[in-house]
Amino acid sequence: xxxxxxxxxxxxxxxxxxxxxxxxxxxxxxxxxxxxxxxxxxxxxxxxxxxxxxxxxxxxxxxxxxxxxxxxxxxxxxxxxxxxxxxxxxxxxxxxxxxxxxxxxxxxxxxxxxxxxxxxxxxxxxxxxxxxxxxxxxxxxxxxxxxxxxxxxxxxxxxxxxxxxxxxxxxxxxxxxxxxxxxxxxxxxxxx
Amino acid sequence: xxxxxxxxxxxxxxxxxxxxxxxxxxxxxxxxxxxxxxxxxxxxxxxxxxxxxxxxxxxxxxxxxxxxxxxxxxxxxxxxxxxxxxxxxxxxxxxxxxxxxxxxxxxxxxxxxxxxxxxxxxxxxxxxxxxxxxxxxxxxxxxxxxxxxxxxxxxxxxxxxxxxxxxxxxxxxxxxxxxxxxxxxxxxxxxxxxxxxxxxxxxxxxxxxxxxxxxxxxxxxxxxxxxxxxxxxxxxxxxxxxxxxxxxxxxxxxx
Numbered sequence: 001x002x003x004x005x006x007x008x009x010x011x012x013x014x015x016x017x018x019x020x021x022x023x024x025x026x027x028x029x030x031x032x033x034x035x036x037x038x039x040x041x042x043x044x045x046x047x048x049x050x051x052x053x054x055x056x057x058x059x060x061x062x063x064x065x066x067x068x069x070x071x072x073x074x075x076x077x078x079x080x081x082x083x084x085x086x087x088x089x090x091x092x093x094x095x096x097x098x099x100x101x102x103x104x105x106x107x108x109x110x111x112x113x114x115x116x117x118x119x120x121x122x123x124x125x126x127x128x129x130x131x132x133x134x135x136x137x138x139x140x141x142x143x144x145x146x147x148x149x150x151x152x153x154x155x156x157x158x159x160x161x162x163x164x165x166x167x168x169x170x171x172x173x174x175x176x177x178x179x180x181x182x183x184x185x186x187x188x189x190x191x192x
Numbered sequence: 193x194x195x196x197x198x199x200x201x202x203x204x205x206x207x208x209x210x211x212x213x214x215x216x217x218x219x220x221x222x223x224x225x226x227x228x229x230x231x232x233x234x235x236x237x238x239x240x241x242x243x244x245x246x247x248x249x250x251x252x253x254x255x256x257x258x259x260x261x262x263x264x265x266x267x268x269x270x271x272x273x274x275x276x277x278x279x280x281x282x283x284x285x286x287x288x289x290x291x292x293x294x295x296x297x298x299x300x301x302x303x304x305x306x307x308x309x310x311x312x313x314x315x316x317x318x319x320x321x322x323x324x325x326x327x328x329x330x331x332x333x334x335x336x337x338x339x340x341x342x343x344x345x346x347x348x349x350x351x352x353x354x355x356x357x358x359x360x361x362x363x364x365x366x367x368x369x370x371x372x373x374x375x376x377x378x379x380x381x382x383x384x385x386x387x388x389x390x391x392x393x394x395x396x397x398x399x400x401x402x403x404x405x406x407x408x409x410x411x412x413x414x415x416x417x418x419x420x421x422x423x424x425x426x427x428x429x430x431x432x433x434x435x436x437x438x439x440x441x442x443x444x445x446x447x
Contacts, residue, residue, distance in 0.1 A: 007375070011435045020428040027397050027421045034401030035412040041333070041404055048344040050328060052405055096266070154205075171276055172205060179269030180276050182262035 049150040051169050055080070055161045056149045060114065060139035063126055068112065068137055071165065076108045077188030078161040079181075082141070082152045083113055084120040085128040090156040093175035094132050100181040101136045108163070109185050111136035116155060118144045160184045207327035214319020222312035225368045229377075231308055235298050239305070240312075243291040250286015254279030303382030303434075310388045311373075314363035317392060321356025330355070333404035349402040358395035362388065380438035383431060390427035396420040 009015060047056040055078075059069040070078065081097065083090035094113075101111050115125045117140045129138050141147055150159065158171040168188060171180075219240055223233035255277050256263050256270055263269055269277065295305060324330040332340075332349025340347040366373050366388055376383040397420040400406060406414040 007379075008439075011432070011439075013432070013436055016428075016432040016435070020425075020432065023394075023428065024421065024425055027394070027424060030397060030401070031413060031417045031421060034414065034417070036406055036408055036414060037412070041406050041408065050344055053344060169276070171274075177269035177272030177274050177277060178266035179259065179262040180272065180274050182265060183259045184276075186259075186262070 049152075049159065049167065049170065051167050053167055054165055055159060055167050058146050058149065060112075060141060060146065062137050062139055063122065068139060070112070070161075073110055073112075074165050075163050076110050077104075077163055077185055078109075079111045079185075080150075080159040080161060081111060081113050081156055082116055082147060082150065082158075083156045084116045085124040086120065087155040089174035091128070093156065094128075094134060096176065096178040096181055098132065098134055098136070100178065100185060103182075104185050105136075107189065109188070113138045114141050114146050115139065116144070116147055116152070117142045118147075160188060162188050205327070207323045210326055211319060211323045214316055214323070218312035218315040218319070221315055221368075222309050225311055226308050228368065229304070229308055231300070231304070235300060236305070236308060239291060239294055239298070239300065240309075242294040243287045246290025247283040247287030248278075250289070251278035251280070251283030253286070254282015257282070301381070303380075303385065306385040307377055307381055307383075310366060310385050311363065311368050314359060314366060314388060314392075317359030318356050318363060321352045321354075321359060324355070325350070325352035329405075331404050332402050335402075348404055351399060351403050354399050354402065355395070358399060359392070362391045362395065365391070380434050382434045386427045386431040386434065390424055390431060393420045393424035393427060397424060 010019060047054045049056060055070060057069065057071045059067050061067045070080070079097070081090075081093075083094075085091070097111055097113075101109070113129075113134070113136060115122070115138060117125070122140055122142075125138060125140070146152075150157070154172050156174040158174070158176060159167050160169045160171075162168050169184060219237060222236050222240065226233045226236040252270065258279055294300075295302065321330075328343055330352055331343050332351035332354075334340075334346045335349045336347065337349070339350065341350045341353075342348075364370075366384060372387075373384055376387055397417050400414050400417045400420065403414070403416075406416060409415045409418065
């Protein structure tokens with residue numbers, strides 16, 4: 001109770017205004033001092049499986065042996081979807097992915113469906129793709145290299161990659177709603 | 193590798209679990225604080241749950257309003273459990289509206305209620321930092337300092353831990369039975385809440401300087417710092433005004 005007058009002194013209108021202005025001035029000076037020099041914040045320069053970073057590059061083959069390299073797709077919006085044929089949420093989101101792919105592929109959007117082949121079988125994946133009529137590239141990550149470089153811990157995991165090669169969003173788990181896919185694809189195009 | 197719990201279509205990861213644990217602890221703390229201050233704890237519990245529900249509905253509605261074409265093409269997506277289909281501002285407006293209406297109907301006074309919730313909010317700040325640490329978001333800029341952590345291809349400032357420590361410090365300072373909290377509540381309702389907002393804004397203003405993912409405005413200024421500065425200005429003004437108002441009332445009554 002004995003130091004109560006100190007608080008009241010600080011809180012009298014004049015003193016409080018001066019105190020507030022001093023705090024705000026210090027704050028403004030700190031904002032100025034801590035302005036980010038170029039390269040201090042991420043501008044997509046480092047490859048990491050994380051929004052804001054450059055998507056780690058990879059080359060994988062489809063069932064016919066045609067190799068696709070991610071970095072060759074610069075200039076396009078890309079969805080890298082890591083999946084397996086036994087995974088229920090993966091199965092559930094594929095039809096929506098197919099519809100969105102059909103709608104946007106001519107505008108420069110691609111889906112790379114990376115099958116986690118070391119925990120699936122290539123024949124089961126091929127059969128699933130044929131049954132669902134999937135026309136986007138299905139790639140086989142036989143040695144698990146993409147799953148490892150993308151830190152995939154759950155199936156499905158989806159990476160939305162902007163035309164400049166940076167990851168815009170990572171979605172772990174599924175199924176992704178069709179509206180979510182549409183909005184994210186539109187957002188990738190906005191950055192072209 | 194962090195554990196992931198797949199429940200049906202929901203993939204609950206470690207960050208989500210930490211966040212839920214934080215929310216539960218914050219709710220318990222707020223209930224206990226309410227009981228201590230003579231407010232019905234059940235009302236506080238229901239208020240928070242109503243606010244969360246309002247926030248979720250508002251966030252989804254806000255998103256639908258922002259991207260109506262996407263939902264027109266697949267209307268069922270409105271009910272999708274995808275957390276990516278949530279709009280922050282819609283959520284805040286929804287939570288605020290529902291909480292205000294619920295509080296009004298139950299006769300909860302605004303400032304004493306916010307004071308009661310303050311320790312819980314501070315605890316959520318601690319949980320949020322740990323959530324970000326588990327998910328690797330809100331990461332720091334590269335550093336050579338010995339306490340730097342390896343993250344996303346570089347040794348970085350552990351900004352998530354800095355944020356958690358700052359929130360813990362604020363929690364200790366404004367803890368429910370602590371002297372500062374008691375004095376502020378004795379002076380006028382609302383002061384404790386605004387003190388918390390001011391401290392939190394000041395902490396963000398300070399710590400954002402070590403973030404490696406800051407959004408920039410005007411070339412090189414960090415956007416979150418400018419927002420925190422404005423929030424700090426607002427909270428200092430509100431704190432002073434509530435205090436002056438309460439003094440005016442006391443002096444008038446005494447006079």
